[in-house]
Amino acid sequence: MLERVAGAAIRFGTEAETLSIYRIVVGETGRFPELGRVFYETGPRRVLSRLAEYLQEVSDKGLVDIPEPRLAAEQFVGMVRGAYYLRRLLRIEEEAEAPDAERIIASAVDVFLRAYRSGHSIAPS
Numbered sequence: 001m002l003e004r005v006a007g008a009a010i011r012f013g014t015e016a017e018t019l020s021i022y023r024i025v026v027g028e029t030g031r032f033p034e035l036g037r038v039f040y041e042t043g044p045r046r047v048l049s050r051l052a053e054y055l056q057e058v059s060d061k062g063l064v065d066i067p068e069p070r071l072a073a074e075q076f077v078g079m080v081r082g083a084y085y086l087r088r089l090l091r092i093e094e095e096a097e098a099p100d101a102e103r104i105i106a107s108a109v110d111v112f113l114r115a116y117r118s119g120h121s122i123a124p125s
Contacts, residue, residue, distance in 0.1 A: 006105040079108040
């Protein structure tokens with residue numbers, strides 16, 4: 001499931017059309033604050049909420065230990081999108097040493113599962 005979410009976040013989030021819409025929304029939100037809110041509510045918030053629900057379910061089953069599913073969802077999406085997304089958003093050519101999408105996905109899933117494996121979660125402060 002995490003691999004599917006990560007793959008969708010990278011693929012959908014870095015498509016030319018999606019990036020163009022995002023740039024327009026960011027540029028116009030100062031004049032039309034409602035536009036930014038609607039964009040967030042219908043896109044990023046839905047994804048984060050669904051991922052948080054899934055993380056709560058697998059945590060309830062004891063497969064992982066995630067005390068704050070919404071925070072964990074945001075952390076996961078942040079790891080996946082990170083600099084990869086930013087380079088595309090800013091139209092920066094790919095750097096030779098930058099990891100590709102598949103490596104980013106595999107690493108994010110691995111780091112996430114290590115952090116939240118059952119009995120080893122990061123305690124909330």
